[in-house]
Amino acid sequence: MNIGQVASKSGIAPATVRYYEQRGLIPPVPRTSSGYRQYGKDAVNRLRFIKKAQQIGFSLEDIHELLELHRHDAAACPEVEARATQKISVITQRIEELTRMRRLLQKLVATCHASARTGDCALLADLVDEESVE
Amino acid sequence: MNIGQVASKSGIAPATVRYYEQRGLIPPVPRTSSGYRQYGKDAVNRLRFIKKAQQIGFSLEDIHELLELHRHDAAACPEVEARATQKISVITQRIEELTRMRRLLQKLVATCHASARTGDCALLADLVDEESVE
DNA sequence: CTAAACCTTCAAGTAGGCTTTAAAGTCAAG
DNA sequence: CTTGACTTTAAAGCCTACTTGAAGGTTTAG
16 A cells, blocks of 8 residues: 555545654555555554544654553563553543533533523533532 | 732643633633732632643633533523534543543553463554454 | 842744645556 | 656644743832
């Protein structure tokens, strides 16, 4: 596969794919004699993974670390475990925050809807105040 | 409260607070005769909310929208509901992705740990490949 | 009264993550 | 064998979200 194809399959622009290679997020791939990059489908997977990880709030550096986790030898095992555990706790926290925020929004919708009949959708408990109860 | 106090209570730099005011994320507050901004504690709440929302992956523009949701009149109700519902689905998706990624990492840790005794922590199923099963 | 620690505005600089541009080579179709 | 789509590199530009700097006014402790 040329870069254009891997790009369209992963939903990432060719220039961005090159940029990721430069950043070390994806390994350099073999080239044709004329210098064209040749990708396999694992490249598509990796790119998709990068995209998703990014959408859920990881920086390219975070993602780099995540991707490094699975490429290690026995000696590196404890460190891998530590890093992974730490990522897990970050993720867990993030999930909790998102869940809280979702509850707030659900409440907002519920209240909004409930009072719609009376023509008054006002004065919801302030999201911000809710959030501050800690 | 002066800007420095509200800043330290919310964990956001004074300059950033001003920047948020400029961006419309927080409303302009009253000033003293000499021009100092005077904040109440709701400002702290709002700033904390902004910070958290940001940490879980919302852009300042997203956050602006979120904050606008609760400040509306009866007429705006349907739109508010629609926006909130949409945000909820975004959040739900994000939670799902995070959950999947957490499972992957947990598996990684488990495998790593399990094989630690045998001195071989190798060849975990590729995170990327896992993720690509769609 | 003065020095340190605040505050003000405005403008410019920085970092992360791309995107665009330029100048040139390559490949596939007709 | 040429035209158009695709690829290459390097460098510059752009957007978001801040951060820093300059130049100056204010407040508070001693």
